[in-house]
Amino acid sequence: MSFLVKHLPLFFTIFFLMFNSSIAIYNIKNYGANSDGKIDSSKAFMSAWGAACASTSPATIYIPQGSYLLKNAYFQGQTCKSKSITLRIDGTILAPSDYNINRDEENWIKFERVNGVSIYGGSLDGQATSLWACKTSSNNCPQGTMGLTFSNSSNINIIGLTSQNSQMFHILVDNCENVKLQGVKVSAPGNSPNTDGIHVQYSSRVTIMNSRIGTGDDCISIGPGTSNLWIENIACGPGHGISIGSLGWEVQEPGVQNVTVKTVTFTGTQNGLRVKTWARSSNAFVKDILFQHIVMTNVQNPIIIDQNYCPNNENCPHQGSGVKISDIKYRDIRGTSATEVAVKFDCSKKYPCSGISLEDVNLSYKNQPAEASCANAGGRAFGLEKPNSCL
Structure with a gap:
């Protein structure tokens, strides 16, 4: 892939900014941001957001090259006049390396009730190494903050963004409509706790494409209330794979439906394609799921449905999962x-699971056909069957 093709979104953005004079541009340096990565630039970011939000025309917040320390930032969109705000990032935004600074915060960077926000390029660095070390050696550590969160928002684009070493989830999409993530890179060590790459919940019409994700938890996790999710051309590893769930923690919980996952490579991950539900009563469900064109390389659990999910045997009444799973296709x-x-x-x-379909599955273990295990599962297999189907 040529450099030009790979970076087309950024070239289009620059071209658009140069030749469309109606766009208002707000450079965070003009609001006092410091690019040495040592002085907190939170006020500058908030001031630039306030100006862009108040604009009556499309607005761009520009983060030039350099490193910008950001304690935390909550971007509220309820009163914004501009219907199109772009963050064009050429630099790196740093979280505090001292995890105690945001000890009481749930989010590092959060967009709440925004419409028409786009993020192009740049890097987010959560600098979470010290927090992970604390969690490994002690119980007296904060939970950590989410990296980049979009909540109760619509018409969001995230293109060419790199997120690394977040304290917890790198990117969270919560209660959103029409979100597109393309060309995203997420990286954290394979032993970093709860560092999911992209988590989607209570959201509809979300697309995740052409991205590379390696973390200490799920590359992509899919929570309750997710529908019309499209995932395509993803490289996952290290990490725990792509997971629907865990679901069924609450008795009253919305389900997951109409999810497509295609053209994904899993390398050295704990799981490949996973559905997991708590062994608790719930009215949640999983239905109309398609997994297609998937390549596994040395994956511990390439295809798994676990409806007895119960870490450390805690908080599970062992009464069986109430989550109904149906119509899942593996091709x-x-x-x-x-x-x-x-x-x-x-x-x-x-x-019991119903409507499971296996078509042309070819998975080996040590150069021999692998095995399959089924409990309370119904469906059919056709085409190539390696391992032999247990449905």
Whole structure:
């Protein structure tokens, strides 16, 4: 892929800014931001946002090259006059390396009730190494902050952004409509706790494409209330794979439906394609899911449905999962498993899985066909069957 093609979104943005004089541009340096990465620039970011928000025309907040320390920032959009605000990032935005500074904060950078916000390029660095070390050696540590959050928002674009070393989830999409993430890179060590790459919940019409994600938790996690989600051309690893769930913690909980995951490579991950639900009563559901054109390389659990999810055997009444799972299609899944059982469907005794479809699955373990395990699962397999289907 040529440099020009790879960076087309950024070139289009620059061209648009240069030749469209109706766009108001707000450079954070003009509001006092310091690019040495040592002086807190939070006030400058908020001032630039306030100016862009008040603009009656499309507005761009420009973050030039350099490193900008940002304690935290909550961008509110309820009163914005501008219907199109772009953050064009050429530099790196740094979180405080001292995790105690944001000890009581849930979010580092949060956009709340915004419409028509786009982020192009740049890097976010959560600098979470010291927090992870604390969690490894002590129980007296803060939970940590989410990296970049969009909440109760619509018509969002995130293109060419890099997010690394977040304290917790790198990117959270919560209660949003029409969100597109393209060309995103997420990175954190494989042993970093709760550092999910992209988490989507209570949201509809979300697209995640052409991205590379390596973390200490799920590359992409899909929470309750997610519908019409499209995931395509993703490289995942290290991490825990792409997971629907965990679901069913609450008795009254919205389900997950109409999810497509295609053209994904998993390399050395704990899981590949996973659905997990708590062994608790719930009215949640998972239905109309398509996994297609997937390549596994040394993945511990390439295909897994776990309806008895219960870490440390805590908070589970062992009464069976109430989450109803139906109509999940696996098509053209191939590669290698790091364990003998490459396909595992451990479904609910109370509500067995139904409508599972396996088509052209070819997974091996140590150059031999792998195995499959089924419990309370119904469906069919056709085409290539390696391992032999247990449905």
